[in-house]
Amino acid sequence: MKITVCKNEHDFDVTAAWRIIGQMLRKPDSVIGLSTGQTTKNMHAIVSDIYKQYPFDTSRVTLFNVDELTNLPRSYAGCCYTMIVDQLSRNLNIPDERFIMPQTISDDYEKECRDFQTALEARGGIDLQMLGLGCNGHIGINQPGTPFGSETWVSPMDPIFEERVRRETGVGPEHELGGLTLGVRTIMHARHIVLIAKGEHKADMVRQMLKGPVTEDIPASVLQLHPNCEFLLDADAARDVMDMI
C-alpha cells in the first residue's frame, strides 16, 4: 500500500492539488473524478490559483464529481455540481460538456445513474479518482453495508445531513432526498485513486480503513485491494498508522 503523510494541513492541500495538476499535465485528455467537502476545498483553490498563474492545457480534460444530491435544484449552493463549478471547473475553463454530472432533478434516477456511468465509460473510464473519506468509512455516498459489487446508484441520505439540507433549502418531506453516487465497484475500476484525509477527526477511520479487515461495514477498506491507490494523509489523520510507513 502506498501511504503518503504530509507534515501539516497546508503541505497536504498542496500535495493533493499537485496530484490533480500532475494528472492533467501527464495526460491532457484525462478523466478526473473529484469529491466535495472540507477536505477538498483548499485543494481546489490551490489548483485554481496555480492555473491562474501558470495556465496549462485543460482543453481536453473531463471532470466529474463522485456523487450528487437528488431532488434539489442546482441553484442550491450545497449541490455538488454547483460546488465544483464554483471551486474548480469554471476556474479551469472547463465547460459543462466536459463536466459530467447527473441532473439533480429527474423523474428517472435509475436512468441518470446509468447515463452517468455510461458517459464516463464512453470517455475511456476514470484515470484518476480523488476520494474523500467519511468519518463512518463511506466513500462517495456509499454508506457502511453497501455491497462491494454496487454500480452507480442512489443511496439513502445520512439523517443528520438530510436534516441540514432540508433546513437550508426548505425542500419538504414530499421530496425524497438521496445521494446519487458511483458504486464501490465503479470506484474500484478507476485506474488510479488518491484517498485523501486530513484532521484528527479522521484518524480513527484511517486506522480502520488501513489496518482493519476488508469489510462492507467500512466501505473505504476495499481500497486496500486496489492495485494503484495512494492514501494521502496529513500527520493528524495518520496518527495511528505511522508504523505502516
Ligand code: GLP
Ligand atoms: C460527503 C461527500 C463525500 C466526501 C465526504 C467527506 O459525504 N459526499 O464525497 O468524501 O463528505 O467530507 P469532508 O471532506 O467534509 O470530511
